[in-house]
Amino acid sequence: MKAICWMGVNQVSVEDVPEPEILSSRDAIVRVTASSVCGSDLHLIDGYLPGMREGDVLGHEFTGEVVEVGSDVRKVRPGDRVVVGSFVGCGGCHYCQEELWSLCDNTNPQPLLQEKLWGHAIGGVYGYTHATGGFPGSHAELIRVPFADNNAFPVPDGLSDEQVVFASDALPTGWMGAEMCNLWPGSVVAVWGCGAVGQAAIRAAYLLGAERVIAIDRLPERLTMTARHTGAQTLNYEEADVLEALREATGGRGPDACIEAVGMEAHSTGLQHAYDRTKQALRLHTERGATLRQAILACRKGGTVSIIGVFGGYLDKMPIGAAMNKALTFRMGQQHGQRYIPMLLDRIARGEIDLRYLATHSLPLEDGPWGYEMFKHKQDGCVRAVFHPAA
Template identity: 65%
Template sequence: MKALCWQGVNRLSVEQVPDPGILNAQDAVVKVRLSTTCGSDLHLLGGYIPAMRAGDVIGHEFIGEIVEVGPEVRRHKVGDRVVVCSFVGCGRCWYCSHDLWSLCDNGNPNPEIARMLLGYEPGGVYGYSHAMGGFRGSHAEYIRVPYVDYGAFSVPDGVDDQSALFASDAAPTGWMGAHLGGVGRGDVVAVWGCGAVGQMAARAAMLLGAERVIAIDRYPERLAMTERHIGAETIDYSSTDVGAELRERTGGRGPDVCVEAVGMEADSLGPQQIYDQVKQQLWLETDRPVAVREAIHACRKGGSVFILGVFAGTVDKFPLGAMMNKGLTVRSAQQHGQRYIPMLLDRMAKGQLATSHLATHSMPLDEAPRGYDLFKNKLDGCVRAVFRP
């Protein structure tokens, strides 16, 4: 079959790879209908995620059709149209039973690699390095789905493929940030980043009752999309002081909840960008935490900060003093998608959550390297590139 393979830093190619098959009794093989890029994939391209090998198939957000099931699969059958959570959860360990799916004890078959890097192993992720399980990714014609009864969800008839695609990762990740960040009725919420996850976090905050939602970015097309499709206020950080602007809009107090949806390659203007860029390139820190710093400084006293962006290792100049002295609650997680996906599909079916606008560029899988170039460099207004195997 055809698949998009990582060949080294900033090098991708479409190659022929072996077809997947059933390895365990709870597996399924899914024929991929659509897959999409994700901002966290850019960390793979940049060489910031360890344990990648030339020829690894990447991609972790997808929708498809089940074409084969293992003998112990009970909830799905051949022919089901399903969206699959990007994290692999067994459904039975302590973490899965407590809705902490991305921390599954059994979802990562290479625990020793992640344990060495992080202290404990998280769950597995499709197409996201051997430290996260070594699973083949979704930018392919077919994919093996372990624990399919827990990780795949049937798509309602009224939800089209392009909309349902974003229930795989972007929508549940964004919803988790707003939900576990503690958004409640009447809150003012600030979201750093107007990519797909940031937009979904902003929409989730609105649906959870926030009085005002303010999204922060610098790309005009993303700011305009967030205003038009999500209905949030926006701030262009390249033209104003974000902290001062947020205080002005909140009567001097600051947002109740701040959601960081940017991650380890955050950009900014001014000396801190140069500082972080140099330290990252010299491996004196692995991640650029600009947006996290800004969120912690901007949040009101006693407020909540949720870190949604993917981070790989260590950061410098973390504002621990501000966090402690302001009495902030700071949380983070990789997405616990199985907790949210059924609810999100139901909201899509009811017209409460729109996602199809995120797919700004659609193309055959053969053109995936070009799609990633558009996505990485934010060319032609690209928010997400979607591939059709």
């Protein structure tokens, strides 16, 4: 079958790969009908996360139709349309039982690298590195979904692929980012990054009670889109002093919560960017920290910094003194999708959440390399390129 594969740093192509098979009685095989690019793929393509191998199938944000199930699968049947979260959960370990699905203890068969780097390994992810299990991804005609009863969620009748595909990854991530802020009516939230994840976080923040959201990015088309579709105030960090603008917008107090939805490849201006880029290129640190530093400095005393942008290793020049002395709360993590997806699908069905506008480019699988090129370089207003392998 055809699939979009990682073939080396900055090399993506469509290749022939073997079809997946049922390997355990709890597996399902899903025919992928929509599969989106995600900012996390860029960290793989750009070579910042270790453990990729030539020929790995990319993609972890997807929806499709179940075509085959193992003998112990009970909740989904062939013919069901499902949304599958990006992390694989076993359902039985301590972490899955606590609904901390991305921390699953059983779904990463290759935990050594993470154990060395982080002390512990997290769960497996589709289309990600071999350090997270090396599960083949969803930019393919078919995908194997392990522990299908825990990981595949039926799509309510009448919803299209475009309506539900982001309920796999960007939306639960954004929801979790906002939920971690413990918002109350009247909260002011600042969000760094107006990609799909940042925009989903903004929608979630409003639904969870925020009174005002201020969204930060530099791409005019994303700022315009964000203002139009979410109602957030926007701030272009290349045109304004972000810290000053946030202070001014909050009567000197600072936002109650700051959501970081950019991650390790943050851009910034001037000396800081040159410093971060050089150190990252020389592998002296692995992350570029402009957004995290700003979030800490901007946040009001006693506020919350919620990190959903992906970081992988070490970062210096962290204002830990500001964080400690201002008594900030830090919340962060990879998304625990299984905890949110059914609730989010209900909200989509009720019309409370509609993220279809994020799918700026609908493409056949064959256009994978071009889709990634546009997404990486933010060309043609690309926010999400969504591939349709079964078309």
